Amino acid sequence: MSGYILGISAYYHDSSAALVRDGEVIAAAQEERFTRVKHDPRFPRNAINYCLEAAFIEAEDLRAVVFYDDTLLTLDRVLKTTLATAPRGRDNWRKAARSLLGIKVHAARRIRDYLQVPVPVLFTRHHDAHMASAFYPSPFDEAAILTLDGVGEWATTNLGHGVDGAIRILEQIDFPHSLGLLYSAFTVFCGFKVNSGEYKLMGLAPYGTPRYADLIRRELIDIREDGSFRLNMRHFGYLDTLCMTGDAFEKLFGGPALPPDGRITRREMDLAASIQQVTEEVVLACAKHLRRLTGSRNLVMAGGVALNCVANGRLLRSGLFENLWIQPAAGDAGGALGAALLAAHRHFGLPRAPRPSGQSDRQRASLLGPSFSEAEIHAFLDINQLPFTHLPDPGQRAALIADHLAAGKVVGFFNGPMEFGPRALGGRSILGDPRNPETQTVMNLKIKQRESFRPFAPAVLESACGTWFELDRASPYMLLVADVRAERRLPITKTSADTDDLLEVVRQPRSDIPAVTHMDYSARVQTVNPADNPEFHRVISAFEARTGVGVVVNTSFNVRGEPIVCSPKDAYRCFMRTDMDLLVMGSYVLCKKGQPERQAERARQERFAPD
Amino acid sequence: MSDHEQRIDRFFDRHLLPLVNVLEAAGVRHFPAGADPGVESYYRAPDDPAPALKTIEPTELAADLTALWATADPALLPLVEPLAELAMDLREEETEATLSPFIYVMF
Structure with a gap:
């Protein structure tokens, strides 16, 4: 049986919806574009409406809706983090409980209420959705898969292998050890906003000297030869406070964080250069390990860290893989697309759609949003x-x-x-x-x-x-x-x-x-x-x-x-x-x-x- | 403080704080907080190597959490019923439109 599958990403950042038909990408859009609220995390009603309209279908035509997060596992992680840090962490628990227990646990009901049809609602793990968004729209029938981001449920890094319609997860690294969160910590520390300032930090890096890189390796992140890593949580605040970094982090880098919109100094330039160097080192080592594991000539990537195009360029030049494809919506928005594709191939067993004629991949140049006549x-x-x-x-x-x-x-x-x-x-x-x-x-x-x-x-x-x-x-x-x-x-x-x-x-x-x-x-x-x-x-x-x-x-x-x-x-x-x-x-x-x-x-x- | 926040705080005080001592006494550690010179690699094998899809219904929350924790984390089982009740009490229609500029949204 063929059919339409709607993917939804919501309640973290960059809510979005994506529609696939028989494994073919039909439409996708971020909610922020309609509401005009940057990185809007709310239920993507406008993006859903757009996707249905783009395909000229009604909600009853949907075979399934897929949400890109396993709320039970996220709740498991939040509870265990709270228990590990209590009695501190009350503020985090307040925010998390409202989001998880008040909203996300009820996501299936919310989706059906909105669509007004008794459609099956499935949930996939966050990094599974990222992996699917990296592999299925790519040009490859077979590829190694690397996803790196802040965090989903537990996983922050996944190494996998895709062959035809199947994806296999090989290894992972779990929260709180996260390359994405490490980069975000430096983003805030250098006066930029989390979720949008990472690109600026990357752009600032060439102005600096990586004089803190050794300090970062020594004090903040322990990197193994195979690219696996652990953070030293003593220096980070995100386990039990609403800040990314703590006093120990400030002490390490000679003073408090630069306030938002503060004047950038040599320290921020050098911090940017340093964290960029360390990030590239980890990405390259992970990729090298993944190449050994899979033997593949092709690499596909997704997750917020995959938007670090400087690291991507270095990876390409390293020659570790002959071919590289990165999901253009590598952040959470792309999770909607990955969730829908995963359901199509993994749950419903549909074969992958052929590459559209004349196109280099199955992403349709990522021109998937509304057009106006x-x-x-x-x-x-x-x-x-x-x-x-x-x-x-x-x-x-x-x-x-x-x-x-x-x-x-x-x-x-x-x-x-x-x-x-x-x-x-x-x-x-x-x-x-x-x-x-x-x-x-x-x-x-x-x-x-x-x-x-x-x-x-x-x-x-x-x-x-x-x-x-x-x-x-x-x-x-x-x-x-x-x-x-x-x-x-x-x-x-x-x-x-x-x-x-x-x-x-x-x-x-x-x-x-x-x-x-x-x-x-x-x-x-x-x-x-x-x-x-x-x-x-x-x-x-x-x-x-x-x-x-x-x-x-x-x-x-x-x-x-x-x-x-x-x-x-x-x-x-x-x-x-x-x-x-x-x-x-x-x-x-x-x-x-x-x-x-x-x-x-x-x-x-x-x-x-x-x- | 809103009614919801009071309920969340009450859960923290009544159910989470007492459990902290129990877990500490039992030596339970949910994740490592730093480097471990004794291991060669920090990768771990996935619990399930094939991506999984499932259903999550609020009415099934207690059963789902019981299944999740029964074998791996039995010490958490006393939280199941209070959590399911809290989820029903807290049900909201929408979340905030804007994100914190200072912290990555993790939940």
């Missing part, structure tokens, strides 16, 4: 009496965007389905000129409303990737970091060792595509091909035709503190809140000049939350 976009513009130009010819449209980019303008690009996962891949993107040394500062200040030490990511024509970067394969999900080719680099005259002002260092051109080149000449590469995203490919090709550069700056279509835009309304609002010059939605083009003053005034009154 030309009629819907036109209706939005019409109802709001917004001035626009209609450019139905794709070639003309791409040429216009390329002209604007080449002239130093910043373009909002709202194109087709929304991405599933944290990265904008040309569905909901803001584009800029990578050649311009001012692009990084201008886009940061005028669009993202903050100065940043992180360069933007390049979207490069897949066929031209080797011309610009030292990368010999596709990277469609912006999950691999590679170096800009040596002949394109410029000497860096000022490093973070010469000045305490990070921005002085940031503003130096580092290559002939400075806006996308990091301090260490690395770049977070996204390759674009015509099969995955023809419209985006056309734009980059047009830019190449104008400038000789088949690369554009690609950053997510949002402002700080806000999720990536979903609808035309979100996109227009973001366009008006920022100094973006042009907005292209489908075949409709809007110039900032000429937009109604009332919209501009409304936008000016909105405030930005810290991200």
Whole structure:
């Protein structure tokens, strides 16, 4: 019997829903995109509605709903942690009991109440869902599987092997010993937010020197040759307090944590470099061990740590595995997809769906979210009496965007389905000129409303990737970091060792595509091909035709503190809140000049939350 | 303090704190808190190497917890009924929309 299976991830962070049919991925979306609350952990009613609508089905058409967590095992872990730390830990217990006993234990009833059908509701373990999300959508029939994150029930690290429809777990590491939690502890300690600041910490690392790495290895984490590890819990607060670190941690690193939005100092740069080095070391050792265990040439990854694209790039260059595929929604959102796929193959015994024609994997370029028809976009513009130009010819449209980019303008690009996962891949993107040394500062200040030490990511024509970067394969999900080719680099005259002002260092051109080149000449590469995203490919090709550069700056279509835009309304609002010059939605083009003053005034009154 | 918080605190005082002493006396340790020079690897074999799917219904909570702890953790069995009652008392419709910026959400 065939059928639709709905996966749900909720009540941790990044709630989401995903729909599969006969093992084929149909739709997936994060709840935050609809509610406009970043990392929204609530029941994903909007994402569920979207998934059902995308497939033109009703809830009664669902064969099963799968929740991506085994609440009983999570309760087991929380109780044992509370018992191990009592009488301390009362605050943690209060928060956990409300979430687990008040909400998650009742998840099956909540799901059936919402859908109003007596559908079977299944539960899978958190890391099983991550493993499934890594293996089933990948291009491989057989692969080693590595998942690393903060924590699910007990597991924080899983090593496994996938063959056809079957997944086997080989080894695991359990809470409280977690590479994800270790990285998050440093994220908070360096003044960033947990769950979103890890990417910034990774971006800060190249400015520092890993002078704390030995101290981390000696005092915080004991790493064995096979990549297995244990943390020294004396230094961490998360067992019995609502803080990641404790006094011992502060003492170890010479003082208290940097407050949120505090001025980054040499200590934070060096801490970032140090924890990044240790993280890469663990990931590589785990992968090496997994290669020995499975003998596989292919590796697939998921879990929050798999979003560390610097570690991924190093793993690729190590040559331990010939092929590497990483789930683009590697964090908890992707758990919904993994849960649904696991039920399809493991519970219902369905074979894996064939790879869609012309596509490199079964993830459909991760363009799995809502799309809006030309009629819907036109209706939005019409109802709001917004001035626009209609450019139905794709070639003309791409040429216009390329002209604007080449002239130093910043373009909002709202194109087709929304991405599933944290990265904008040309569905909901803001584009800029990578050649311009001012692009990084201008886009940061005028669009993202903050100065940043992180360069933007390049979207490069897949066929031209080797011309610009030292990368010999596709990277469609912006999950691999590679170096800009040596002949394109410029000497860096000022490093973070010469000045305490990070921005002085940031503003130096580092290559002939400075806006996308990091301090260490690395770049977070996204390759674009015509099969995955023809419209985006056309734009980059047009830019190449104008400038000789088949690369554009690609950053997510949002402002700080806000999720990536979903609808035309979100996109227009973001366009008006920022100094973006042009907005292209489908075949409709809007110039900032000429937009109604009332919209501009409304936008000016909105405030930005810290991200 | 809300009614729910009072119930949660009461459970902590009445059921968890007394059990701490029992477990300590029995030498029960649920997880290691640091390195162990005596072992070569910190990996462990999974309890079940095949990913598992199951049902979890609030009405079955007591039976499910009993099955979970009967063999491996019998000392926890006195918690089963009070936990099942607490789950019924605490049932809520929704959770907070925003997350703490300071701690990874672990439950």
